[in-house]
Amino acid sequence: MPLSFFANSRLVRSLASLGAAAGLALAAVSAAAQVPVKLVLNWKYEGPQAWFFVAQDKGYFKAEGLDVEIDQGEGSAASIPKVAAGAYQAGFGDLNALVDLASKRPADAPVAVYMLYNTPPFTLVVKEGSPIKTPKDLEGKTIGGPANDGALKLFPAFARIAKVDASKVSITNMAPNLREQMLTRGQIDAAFGYVTTVSFSAKAMGLDPAKDLRFIRYGDHGMDLYSNAVFFSRVFARDNPKAVQGFVKALNRAVKEVIADPDMGIDYVMKREPLLKREVEKEKLLATLRNDMSHPEVARIGLGDVDDARLKKSIDIVVDANQLPRTPAPAEVFDRSFLPARAERPSKTLN
Known part of the structure; x- marks a missing residue:
């Protein structure tokens, strides 16, 4: 074969190697x-x-x-x-x-x-037949919620604005999946939560949140947060x-x-x-x-x-x-x- 063939082959291989190396380099740069x-x-x-x-x-x-x-x-x-x-x-x-x-x-x-x-999605939720009608009615009652719940964390602020004596309210924690169960069983008088979260958890239990629950929303009591x-x-x-x-x-x-x-x-x-x-x-x-x-x-x-x-x-x-x-x-x-x-x-x- 002519020498030019081998020369061209070596050139192609060299270019291919350079191209592969360049591709790897670009990939490394892209990843970096x-x-x-x-x-x-x-x-x-x-x-x-x-x-x-x-x-x-x-x-x-x-x-x-x-x-x-x-x-x-x-x-x-x-x-x-x-x-x-x-x-x-x-x-x-x-x-x-x-x-x-x-x-x-x-x-x-x-x-x-x-x-x-x-x-603001923060709320306190009670059963429809609960005697808790206003925030003040929470005094002497037990409210439950997961430890990291946003509404629970804001309760001191809510209590001050709504003029609730927080020292007269008992707070208990539970796993999130037990909140609605404990409320419906009467183990707590009210629960902390987000309106949407509580509503869908209640639905999963077969409840109708519009008929079976009442929501005391923080935003309705001066907390437009x-x-x-x-x-x-x-x-x-x-x-x-x-x-x-x-x-x-x-x-x-x-x-x-x-x-x-x-x-x-x-x-x-x-x-x-x-x-x-x-x-x-x-x-x-x-x-x-x-x-x-x-x-x-x-x-x-x-x-x-x-x-x-x-x-x-x-x-x-x-x-x-x-x-x-x-x-x-x-x-x-x-x-x-x-x-x-x-x-x-x-x-x-x-x-």
């Missing part, structure tokens, strides 16, 4: 460029978390250079200390528990970057601002898609946890959009943001009611600099 983010949720996998799964499984986080790992949570208040301790970079949980930590340990407290539950938000470690947000901005951008994209097509969102929930009941999780998602994410301010400032005056009042309520050592500034608690532009965020949450 993915910023790892561990996210802890507020609770076990369920319908109202659909946007997190959509953002992950459809590659929206990855497109922003993020390698996101999502873990189940143990309560809306429990995710804050996990992020503060460094076990996670991000979390989804109760803003009021974050205020509490920001007052006591400002250097450790995470910072919220995207508000989801802008309508924000609730669950996405937050990041203060150190991580400082050192990785583009990663936080990318996370919020990806999440906001997924939120808009789930609002437009809840069934699609539930598809991704079911992929994450196939043993769930699809229709129940869809109901939960729609109830959350309706009850917890539809504050009138959304039309004005867009989902994800907060009203500064309302946030300041919320912080003041929590600080005063719990006799906290200092009052955090709104900017310590919520940082809107990571939000997408107003036009890119939803103006309504129900179609």
Whole structure:
């Protein structure tokens, strides 16, 4: 064969080797460029978390250079200390528990970057025939709730505002799956919880929450507080601002898609946890959009943001009611600099 053949063959092999090496190098660079983010949720996998799964499984986080790992949570208040301790970079949980930590340990407290539950879901629930008609009727009674329940954590604030003598109220803890059982059996007089969570737990027991239960909502008694938000470690947000901005951008994209097509969102929930009941999780998602994410301010400032005056009042309520050592500034608690532009965020949450 002509020498040129061997020369060309060697050239092809050399180019192929260089191409393979370049591909491996690019893959290594791409992998290295993915910023790892561990996210802890507020609770076990369920319908109202659909946007997190959509953002992950459809590659929206990855497109922003993020390698996101999502873990189940143990309560809306429990995710804050996990992020503060460094076990996670991000979390989804109760803003009021974050205020509490920001007052006591400002250097450790995470910072919220995207508000989801802008309508207070906190409630006390009693049986329909209960003699408890007003907050004052709670005196001399026993209220139960999981230790990390957001409504339980806020009860001192609620008691002060509603003029309930908290020293006359007994509080007991139980596993979350026993709350509604203990209430219906009369083992407790009232229960702490979120309206949507308690309603669906009651339905699973064969109860009709609209007929068998009554809800004393914190928001109806002067506590127009924000609730669950996405937050990041203060150190991580400082050192990785583009990663936080990318996370919020990806999440906001997924939120808009789930609002437009809840069934699609539930598809991704079911992929994450196939043993769930699809229709129940869809109901939960729609109830959350309706009850917890539809504050009138959304039309004005867009989902994800907060009203500064309302946030300041919320912080003041929590600080005063719990006799906290200092009052955090709104900017310590919520940082809107990571939000997408107003036009890119939803103006309504129900179609």
